[in-house]
């Protein structure tokens with residue numbers, strides 16, 4: 001997103017919040033996050049009972065609310081955009097009670113007082129403009145996690161080739177000014193992401209930045225994470241729209257990360 005929040009209102013961010021609530025690929029992302037990433041950390045009742053959770057780049061709180069609904073004891077959502085945090089606190093977007101929100105830039109945030117059992121970041125790393133910025137984000141996460149605790153994140157897919165850039169059928173395209181060298185892009189390459197509404201009309205565009213899978217793996221290792229795992233987009237085998245999502249699974253625009261301290 002751009003950071004043009006001075007007037008207290010940013011059209012791009014507001015549009016993104018709308019897109020998040022309506023986009024056609026949401027069932028696949030929901031299944032991937034809940035069934036392929038979070039599930040292994042839930043208790044026998046399928047909950048995060050007693051857990052302290054931190055949701056970074058929380059935007060208007062879409063996933064923060066889903067995490068809160070899993071019964072964690074405390075949840076804090078952080079986003080650098082005052083517009084997004086204002087939306088997150090707005091009851092128009094469902095109940096925001098019992099969720100704490102903070103406006104802050106993850107790259108330069110001093111350590112918080114207490115550690116967390118689970119840290120999530122859905123589309124944070126895509127905003128690191130340099131590998132040093134990526135390192136700062138991952139360092140902050142590591143410092144805030146309790147011992148042997150887990151980080152779960154989603155980013156624009158960096159493991160596939162150029163085919164995954166055109167997902168117009170699913171409401172998202174990504175473009176780069178640089179030509180691809182085979183399927184490779186240099187680190188820090190700017191990616192213009194455009195989101196489309198259900199009528200196939202552009203809703204908003206913003207810049208993300210590419211880092212290779214190796215860079216991600218190295219950064220997590222350098223910071224001290226013991227494990228790092230890529231989690232591909234997956235569709236619920238019982239989804240009646242499974243056939244519609246086949247191309248999305250083959251050329252997924254996003255990918256998950258699970259890393260343990």
Ligand SMILES: C[S@@+](CC[C@H](N)C(=O)[O-])C[C@H]1O[C@@H](n2cnc3c(N)ncnc32)[C@H](O)[C@@H]1O
Pocket residue numbers: 001016020056057058059060061062063078079080081084104105106107121122123124127
């Ligand atoms: C694509 S939105 C995703 C929001 C939310 N996680 C979701 O999936 O609905 C990315 C968010 O990252 C936030 N963001 C980008 N860089 C950030 C940073 N350095 N610190 C905190 N938030 C950041 C933006 O303000 C924006 O709200």
